[in-house]
Amino acid sequence: MSDNAASPAGMPPNVLPPGSWRRELAATFHLAWPLVVAQVAQNALQATDVIMMGWLGPESLAAGTLANTFLMPFFLLGVGIVGAVAPLTAQARGARNIKAVRRIVRQGFWAAILLGALLAPIVLQIRTVFGWLGQDPFLAARAEEYVQIGVLMLWPALGVIVLRSLLSSFDSTRVILLITIGGVILNACANYLLMFGHFGLPRLELRGAAIATVLTNFAMLAAFLTFVLRHRRFRRFNILIRFWKPDWQRFREIFRIGTPIGLTVLAEVGLFTAAALLMGRLGTDEVAAHAIALQCASLAFMVPLGLGIAATVRVGFAYGRRDADGIRLAGWTAFAIGTGFMAISALAFLVFGPAIVTVFLDPQKPENLHALALAASYLAIAGVFQLVDGAQVVAAHALRGLSDTAIPMLMAIFGYWLVGLPVAYVLGFIFEMRGVGIWLGLASGLAFVALLLVTRFAMREKLGLLPKAMAP
Structure with a gap:
């Protein structure tokens, strides 16, 4: 079966004429913009939890933050692993292998179920681990209240990643945006009802927030699954037919490609966690300023992240159809858009940084002035930070489209932990440059x-990342 029977002259769908930069630019933008907005919406979902926990009081906010800080690295590891479904389905689509798509998605669900079963018992040890780390016993107990229920989100949330990967691979990204926005609204409403006990419901506070998160993820999974099973473009894959039939080769392939992705994500999250801990040694103002600058940088980062996901799909699609020129176009187009946007955001941070940070702290209060000055200085550095951060995320995702994840993982771990963190410590404490x-x-x-x-993406042919028969 073909992906689009109307393709001219028997060409596979979305195959671009050689050298068609303009068409690749249009295709990448069409695929990426809903993903970018969906990533922002996903952040808004988490931000909603934080804001409403703050309404409960500082103790609830601190406990909820501790709970999410402990839960998120395990979840992100799972996201990285099942995220391998995206390049694999894109490659299968490029090769016009419909059966492979079904089997990859099915094994993606298997991986999600297994990962949930493996990670949940670890997450449930939060109180014990926090005891070892010397955390406040009261806050650790309250964080455990959240995690005991919130851990159930692992299964539906990882299932959502599997279906998002499938939809992204077939350019159906607007439905991802719509369902994610729906999830934000549902989560906010459920928080309002369950955390604060409105409309006759019990006031469950942090447990209510956890229940809202679990319900939202199950609702999003149901919405994605309903769309995939009923939409004429996707129901032909019959992704749930013979669900319990194993395909060990593809199951292993998901873990082979996905595990390095998950570990790369953990390495980057760990770097920023370590940076926050270093900031904690400097003082409260430094921590507050760091949080402000990081929040601004994270928001801008959603654009190259969305473009990176699009690059994985476009590169994987070209790889599947054995189109070396298409790989080149897809990778460098996403890179150009991503770094171009980050150059604009870098300029904005450099020029408007002092004004931007006042959104977070009231400049009329004298006690905030030092933190605002620090935040503005960090944001100026974040301008340079933006360019390289955008470049590395797009390049990493382009390489994932080639199923190249192990060596990039090692590069990332080396760069983050043996270059970034030591330089941060030496400059911050030995040379006394502190937060800067x-x-x-x-x-x-x-x-x-x-x-x-x-450099690795540029040298993909010389490094043997493309099959020898795939001539440009």
């Missing part, structure tokens, strides 16, 4: 990784 030094360390680590990953 820590941010320069982050930028240096990301720049090192960006250089390695972009």
Whole structure:
């Protein structure tokens, strides 16, 4: 079966004429913009939880933050692993192998179920682990209240990633945006009802927030699954037929490609966690300023992240149809858009940084002035940080489209932990540059990784990342 019977002259769908930069630009933008907005919406979903926990009081906010800080790395590891469904389905689509798509998605669900079963018992040890780390016993107990229920989100949330990967691989990204926005609204409403006990419901506070998160993820999974099973373009895949039939080769392939992705994500999350801990040694104002600058950088990062996901799909599609020129076009187009946007955001941070940070802290209060000055200085460095961060994420995702994840993982771990973190410590504490030094360390680590990953994509043919028969 073909993906689009109307393709002219028997060409596979979305095959671009050689050298068609304009068409590749249009295709990448069409695929990426809903993903970018969906990533922002996903952040809004988490931000909603934080805001409403704050309404409960500082103790609830602290406990909820601790719970999510402990849960998220395990979840992101799972996201990285099942995220391998995206390049694999894109490659299968490029090769016009319909059966492979069904089997990859089915094994993606298997991986999600297994990962949930493996990770949940670890997450449930939160109180014990926090005891070892010397956390406040009262806050650890309250965090455990949240996690005991919130851990159930692992299964539906990972299932959502599987279906998002399938939809992204077939350019159906607008439905991802719509369902994600629906999830944000549902989560906010459920929080309002369950956390605060409105409309006659019991006031469950943090447990209510956890229940809302679980319900939202199950609702999103149901919405994605309903769309895939009923839409004429996707129901032909019959993704649930013979669901319990194993395909061990593809199951292993998901873990082979996905595990390095998950570990790469953990390495980057760990770097920023370590940076926050270093900031904690400097003082409260430094921590607040770091949080402000990081929040601004994270928001801008959603654009190259969405473009990176699009690059995985476009590169994987070209790889599947054995189109070396298409791989080149897809990778460099996404890279150009991503770095171009980040150059604009970098300029905005440099020029408007002092005004931007006042959104977070009231400049009329004298006690905020030092933190605002620090935040503005960090944001100026974040301008440079933006360029290399955008470059490295797009390059990493383009390489994932080639199923190249193991070496990029090693490059990332080396760059983050053996370049970025030591430089941050030396500049921040040995050279006494304090928070500025820590941010320069982050930028240096990301720049090192960006250089390695972009060079690897540029040398993909010489490094044997393309089959020998795939001539440009």
